[in-house]
Amino acid sequence: MRRTIGSSGLTVAPIGLGGMPMSIHGRPSEADALRTIHAALDAGMDLIDTADVYCLDDNDIGHNERLIAKALRERADTTGVVVATKGGLERPAGDWTTNGRPDHLRRACDKSLAALGVTQIQLYQLHAPDDDVPFADSVGALAELRADGKIAHIGLSNVSVEEIEIARAIVPIVSVQNRCNPFDRTAWTDGVVQHCTTHGIAFLPYSPVGGGRGKAKVATDATLLGVGQRHGVSPFQVALAWLLAKSPVMLPIPGASKVASAVDSAAAMKLTLTEADLAELDRAFPT
Numbered sequence: 385m386r387r388t389i390g391s392s393g394l395t396v397a398p399i400g401l402g403g404m405p406m407s408i409h410g411r412p413s414e415a416d417a418l419r420t421i422h423a424a425l426d427a428g429m430d431l432i433d434t435a436d437v438y439c440l441d442d443n444d445i446g447h448n449e450r451l452i453a454k455a456l457r458e459r460a461d462t463t464g465v466v467v468a469t470k471g472g473l474e475r476p477a478g479d480w481t482t483n484g485r486p487d488h489l490r491r492a493c494d495k496s497l498a499a500l501g502v503t504q505i506q507l508y509q510l511h512a513p514d515d516d517v518p519f520a521d522s523v524g525a526l527a528e529l530r531a532d533g534k535i536a537h538i539g540l541s542n543v544s545v546e547e548i549e550i551a552r553a554i555v556p557i558v559s560v561q562n563r564c565n566p567f568d569r570t571a572w573t574d575g576v577v578q579h580c581t582t583h584g585i586a587f588l589p590y591s592p593v594g595g596g597r598g599k600a601k602v603a604t605d606a607t608l609l610g611v612g613q614r615h616g617v618s619p620f621q622v623a624l625a626w627l628l629a630k631s632p633v634m635l636p637i638p639g640a641s642k643v644a645s646a647v648d649s650a651a652a653m654k655l656t657l658t659e660a661d662l663a664e665l666d667r668a669f670p671t
């Protein structure tokens with residue numbers, strides 16, 4: 385049932401919690417967000433994915449990290465909980481911009497350590513390549529942070545197969561996080577999922593049930609609804625279970641800002657799709 389995050393030795397439940405919806409525009413109250421995190425953990429999720437830029441703007445950097453840290457402080461036992469965060473973006477006036485300069489990544493990592501209240505980040509991911517900075521320089525900065533003991537393991541996000549290989553030539557890479565769901569299958573067509581599967585790199589699909597606007601497509605899709613009705617589950621659970629069945633390195637991280645959403649996503653870990661279900665889903669969503 386549990387899956388390993390690449391070569392890190394860290395084992396987690398196969399579905400984790402994406403923290404972004406709890407900290408961007410339209411976010412819930414802090415009390416509701418904390419209840420959502422606790423509900424996810426109580427339901428068996430023990431991987432939480434966050435980032436320094438899950439916030440409103442540059443004046444709010446680290447909001448989601450601080451929220452997660454507070455939730456974990458409220459629990460008697462956090463053994464086995466893995467918190468993964470990211471650096472490499474900025475939020476000027478609420479925009480999303482890349483900054484992969486090594487000096488920025490070093491500062492961002494230090495701020496994330498403080499926000500999370502830890503001395504070492506278990507999984508630190510480069511949020512996105514920066515077109516104005518050589519990719520190897522950004523990855524090299526993370527390698528230095530790992531050598532300094534500030535991060536234990538390194539992941540990448542929003543990358544190509546070529547970029548994964550550039551990074552692996554510099555430092556071990558344990559995870560890749562790209563957008564992937566039934567309606568966005570680029571991660572298969574560009575070879576990233578297969579590459580991660582072949583090399584034992586965990587693949588963390590973000591927006592696995594469509595993301596903000598995409599959730600409506602999942603909620604109303606005839607195939608997902610039909611399979612869900614046969615099992616008595618939501619179409620979101622079907623989408624997550626389908627991803628899990630596609631590769632042993634899959635670790636979906638659906639976002640949640642409500643208790644009900646987190647609990648529903650976690651329940652997908654108990655859903656076993658039949659061969660007929662999978663064949664039907666593959667016909668509807670060819671990879």
